[in-house]
Amino acid sequence: MKKIIDFLCSELGRFVIGAVFFINALAFDIKQFSVVSLILYICALATSGFSVYVDAIKGLLRRDFLDEKFLMSIASIGAMIIGEYTEGVAVMLFFLLGELFEHKAVTSSRKRIKSLLDICPDEATVVRDGEETVVDADEVEVGDTVIIKAGDRVPVDAIVLSGFADADTSAITGESVPRAVSPGSHIESGSIIIGGALVCRAEKCASESSAVRILEMIENANENKAKEENFITAFSRVYTPIVVGLAILIAIIPPAFGLTEWSDSVYRALIFLVISCPCALVISVPMAFFAGIGSAASRGILYKGGNSFSPVAKTKTVAFDKTGTLTVGEFSVIGVLANTIPEDELLEYASAIEQYSNHPIARSIVKKRSSSLAALDVKELAGRGSVGIVNGKSIVVGNVLLMSDLGVNLPKEALLSDNSLVFVSIDKNFVGAIEISDKIKNEARNAIKMLRKVGVSRTLVLSGDKKSRAESIGAELGIDEIKSELLPEDKYDLLKREIDKNKGKVMYVGDGINDAPALALADVGVAMGAVGSDSAIESADLVIMSDNLERLPEAIIIARRTLRIAKQNIVFALGVKIAIMILSAFGIANMWLAVFADVGVAVLAILNSMRNLIGGRADK
Amino acid sequence: MKYKFTVTGLDCPNCAAKLADLIAKKDGIDSAKINFLTEKITVESTLDEKALLDVLNVAAKKFDKAVKIEK
Numbered sequence: 252m253k254k255i256i257d258f259l260c261s262e263l264g265r266f267v268i269g270a271v272f273f274i275n276a277l278a279f280d281i282k283q284f285s286v287v288s289l290i291l292y293i294c295a296l297a298t299s300g301f302s303v304y305v306d307a308i309k310g311l312l313r314r315d316f317l318d319e320k321f322l323m324s325i326a327s328i329g330a331m332i333i334g335e336y337t338e339g340v341a342v343m344l345f346f347l348l349g350e351l352f353e354h355k356a357v358t359s360s361r362k363r364i365k366s367l368l369d370i371c372p373d374e375a376t377v378v379r380d381g382e383e384t385v386v387d388a389d390e391v392e393v394g395d396t397v398i399i400k401a402g403d404r405v406p407v408d409a410i411v412l413s414g415f416a417d418a419d420t421s422a423i424t425g426e427s428v429p430r431a432v433s434p435g436s437h438i439e440s441g442s443i444i445i446g447g448a449l450v451c452r453a454e455k456c457a458s459e460s461s462a463v464r465i466l467e468m469i470e471n472a473n474e475n476k477a478k479e480e481n482f483i484t485a486f487s488r489v490y491t492p493i494v495v496g497l498a499i500l501i502a503i504i505p506p507a508f509g510l511t512e513w514s515d516s517v518y519r520a521l522i523f524l525v526i527s528c529p530c531a532l533v534i535s536v537p538m539a540f541f542a543g544i545g546s547a548a549s550r551g552i553l554y555k556g557g558n559s560f561s562p563v564a565k566t567k568t569v570a571f572d573k574t575g576t577l578t579v580g581e582f583s584v585i586g587v588l589a590n591t592i593p594e595d596e597l598l599e600y601a602s603a604i605e606q607y608s609n610h611p612i613a614r615s616i617v618k619k620r621s622s623s624l625a626a627l628d629v630k631e632l633a634g635r636g637s638v639g640i641v642n643g644k645s646i647v648v649g650n651v652l653l654m655s656d657l658g659v660n661l662p663k664e665a666l667l668s669d670n671s672l673v674f675v676s677i678d679k680n681f682v683g684a685i686e687i688s689d690k691i692k693n694e695a696r697n698a699i700k701m702l703r704k705v706g707v708s709r710t711l712v713l714s715g716d717k718k719s720r721a722e723s724i725g726a727e728l729g730i731d732e733i734k735s736e737l738l739p740e741d742k743y744d745l746l747k748r749e750i751d752k753n754k755g756k757v758m759y760v761g762d763g764i765n766d767a768p769a770l771a772l773a774d775v776g777v778a779m780g781a782v783g784s785d786s787a788i789e790s791a792d793l794v795i796m797s798d799n800l801e802r803l804p805e806a807i808i809i810a811r812r813t814l815r816i817a818k819q820n821i822v823f824a825l826g827v828k829i830a831i832m833i834l835s836a837f838g839i840a841n842m843w844l845a846v847f848a849d850v851g852v853a854v855l856a857i858l859n860s861m862r863n864l865i866g867g868r869a870d871k
Numbered sequence: 872m873k874y875k876f877t878v879t880g881l882d883c884p885n886c887a888a889k890l891a892d893l894i895a896k897k898d899g900i901d902s903a904k905i906n907f908l909t910e911k912i913t914v915e916s917t918l919d920e921k922a923l924l925d926v927l928n929v930a931a932k933k934f935d936k937a938v939k940i941e942k
Contacts (some may be wrong), residue, residue: 306935312895319885350882361908473909487885533884534907541908 264355266347269299273456280337292336300327300343317491319528326524330842333514333613340471341843342525349850353530356857363864364545370422370462375406377453386459388440388457395453405442408460409451411435416447423461424797425551432627441465465796468553468788472544475556478815487529494832498523501836515838520572522835525845526828535820535856542863543813549864551796552806555776559792562775563810568753569803570746572761572769573714573721576779577728577800578689580762582612584619588672589665590683595620597683601648601675604629604639612673612687613637616648626818636673644807647676654681670720689716691724698800699728705804705811713742713769743768750774760803762787777803812863827852874923878905878912880937890934897926912940 258264264565272295278289303320308319320742323346336532375388378396387408391397397409401416418428420442429445438451441462457463476484502520505511540557547554554560571577598620601855605613606622607629626646629639635656636649647657650673654661659676661848665684666672699710708731714721714737734745746769750757759766759773762780770776771790778787781799788794795802827848834840884907894903894914900923901915904934916923924940931938 270934309934315889318889353883357908361910470909473906474904474913484888528885530883530885537884537908668932801898 254663262347262351265299265301266344266351269295269340269344269347271345272298273378273628276340277337289336292331292340295340296331297749299340299347300324303343303346310555317495317527319491319530322491322495322524322527326521326842329517329521329524333517333841335518338842342846345843345846346525346850349847351852352854353534353850353857356536356854357534360542360857363861364541366687367545367549367864368466370404371466372406372440372456372462374402375402375457379515391453391457393453393484394622395856397443397451397453399438399449399451401445401447403444403453405438405440405444406460407440407453408437408455409440409453410437412450412452414447414449416449417445419443419445419793420797421551421750421801423465423551424799425549425802426797426799439631442504465548465553467677468555468794469544469548472554472556473541475558477536477540477560477817479556479814480536480557481538483821485534487533487682490529490532491527494523494527497832498527518842519835519838522840522842522845524583524830525842526831526849528849531824531828531849531853531856534853535860536817538857538860539813539817539820542860543809543816545811546813546863547806550800550802550805550809552802553794554810554811555794556790557602559775560810560813562755563758564814565756566707566758566775566807567756568709568711568749569702569758569760570713570773571730572742572759572766573712573716573724574689575798576617576722576760577695578691579798579808580689582615582687582689584615584685585670585688587685588668588686589662591680592682594683597675598645598685599624600641600644600677600682601673601685603641603644604637604648607631607639608637612671613648614672615687616685643824644677645679646830647679650674667723671717690732691727692798692800694799694801696728698803699730700805701801702807705807707807709753713737713745715739715742732749739766739768742766746772758803760800762798777806809863816859816863820859823859824852824856872916874914874916874920876912876914876923876924876927876940876942878938878940879929880908880935880939881905881910882935882937883907883909886926886935890931890938893934894930897930899926 259268272291276288276291276295279285279291304324305323306320307318309319327339327343330342337357340451354530372388375386375391376383376385376398377391378398383398391407397406399405411434413431413434415433418432418438419429420439421427423439423441428498442459455772473558498520501523502517506513506516543560544554574580585599594773599622601621602617602622603624603626605616608631624641626639626641631637632653635653638647647653654674659679661674661680661681668686672686673687711732712721712725712730712733716735718735725733746759755774757773758775758777759769760777760779761770767786770778776791777793777795778791779795795805831840831848835845887905887907889903889916891903896909899916899918903912903914905912914923927940931940
């Protein structure tokens with residue numbers, strides 16, 4: 252019974268009851284208009300419009316005379332008074348029907364976007380007092396031992412203590428290739444563990460972990476409004492008063508000059524009231540951006556706000572930081588030069604010394620050749636290299652500075668390389684140079700090509716690295732201009748010059764670790780691979796969660812598509828409203844057509860916005 | 872203090888803006904903003920959370936009884 256009452260009170264229920272009365276009224280009306288049909292019309296209007304009238308009265312109590320429900324009430328009652336019974340009821344029925352559709356469309360869009368972002372786990376398994384217990388993800392504390400089984404979502408940012416598995420980070424980074432994790436790896440909340448179980452230590456609580464922070468960023472992005480959104484909000488504030496004003500003029504002026512009948516012009520004025528509701532306008536543009544932000548986020552591209560879309564879409568020049576952006580930021584040994592002892596022996600000596608260092612270059616040597624030799628008295632000299640004793644011999648591993656300090660002579664052929672070099676000497680005799688390279692990202696070349704395809708006309712590298720190395724990378728990737736051996740302040744100045752030349756169109760892409768000023772300066776600052784870096788997220792306009800460069804052209808495509816959809820929605824929503832106003836001013840449109848067109852426009856604008864979620868990746 | 876709550880049951884973005892304007896005028900509330908699409912309300916207020924939620928819900932009910940504001 253309660254269910255039936257609930258249904259009858261719902262929008263759909265009111266629509267059905269109203270429609271039943273309406274059909275009966277029409278049936279009587281067709282034979283001959285009578286008091287019976289009039290009563291049925293009134294019943295239809297009263298049942299379908301009841302809540303609208305209640306809200307209208309509430310609006311009046313707030314002295315809100317431009318309340319849409321109030322205007323709709325006037326329109327329907329006004330139509331009854333001038334004898335347009337069918338229209339009066341139809342307008343209310345269609346209004347209800349339209350609202351129903353609109354709610355459905357909004358709710359399902361919200362759901363679709365939320366499901367894209369459903370990355371926060373609810374529960375976590377932790378070890379407390381020696382026992383595994385399932386707790387809310389919010390209750391996990393820093394330092395807790397967390398157990399993550401295959402198929403589980405990582406509840407908080409954590410470090411792996413034991414176990415091997417793959418982490419599917421697609422929810423966070425948009426990357427579909429899983430990452431192997433082992434003891435010592437950091438894992439981000441929201442990732443899914445596959446093919447193994449892990450024991451981890453919580454490094455952050457849930458609310459400070461990646462997944463929640465990403466969601467917060469997306470939510471906040473919806474608060475930073477784009478120009479188009481502000482325009483439509485400002486416009487909608489004046490739209491209703493203007494249309495109501497026009498309605499009054501239409502009702503009074505033509506009949507006053509004897510051009511039309513009073514009842515005709517009142518009817519036309521009522522149509523104006525019907526389309527005076529700004530909702531279709533107000534929803535059309537934010538919906539487009541909402542969908543754009545959601546669609547980008549599902550690919551690991553985080554817009555900081557609706558206001559970032561326009562500069563991204565306009566990008567013509569892209570300046571890249573080199574290390575960690577175009578290159579993987581991990582060094583690797585590619586060979587040995589001018590060696591006087593066998594390559595393997597040389598690497599083994601170097602590795603014996605370098606295993607005590609945490610420098611990325613030292614680690615790359617150890618990775619290439621681990622050493623079983625014992626080293627004594629190892630000393631690390633910052634910015635130069637390391638020294639120590641192996642097998643009773645004095646070994647030095649370091650750069651040119653260290654070698655010349657220690658009086659080691661370097662043969663000329665040992666200096667001929669575009670790559671970074673590490674020299675090795677035994678008892679002050681040079682024995683060879685290790686060539687180290689910072690590997691170019693696999694997708695970098697393709698990403699640059701794709702950027703050109705989407706209309707980027709100029710690419711630059713701003714690098715602190717030595718000239719030959721930066722230039723060889725630039726040539727390999729097909730980048731237009733290479734600026735090398737730059738100090739951080741030089742990068743800033745060069746970027747500033749680019750912006751002066753090409754205002755509003757310059758994008759800077761960096762890893763956000765030491766280039767926050769450049770990120771902030773550029774028209775669009777893009778921080779790559781910035782899951783954890785607060786300073787990067789702070790100063791960037793666009794954050795790419797993975798370090799995949801192919802996301803850049805995608806971000807541009809999404810920005811353009813979003814803006815295009817937003818503009819289509821503005822033109823469409825406004826266009827239809829203006830068309831109906833013109834038609835009704837000349838007496839061509841009727842009321843229920845107006846109301847249906849009005850809410851229909853809102854529904855179409857919502858559906859149009861949802862196209863952004865279906866649209867494919869840039870490479871498809 | 873800045874608070875953020877979930878607000879459900881609003882009909883349209885226009886109503887959302889109106890409700891936000893109404894709420895912003897209440898005593899103890901400095902500003903209020905509603906995002907219709909994300910269904911979030913952001914309120915700056917000197918009240919504590921419980922008192923604030925009461926004030927918000929009373930105002931919302933008066934505006935449209937289907938509207939609910941929750942933590």
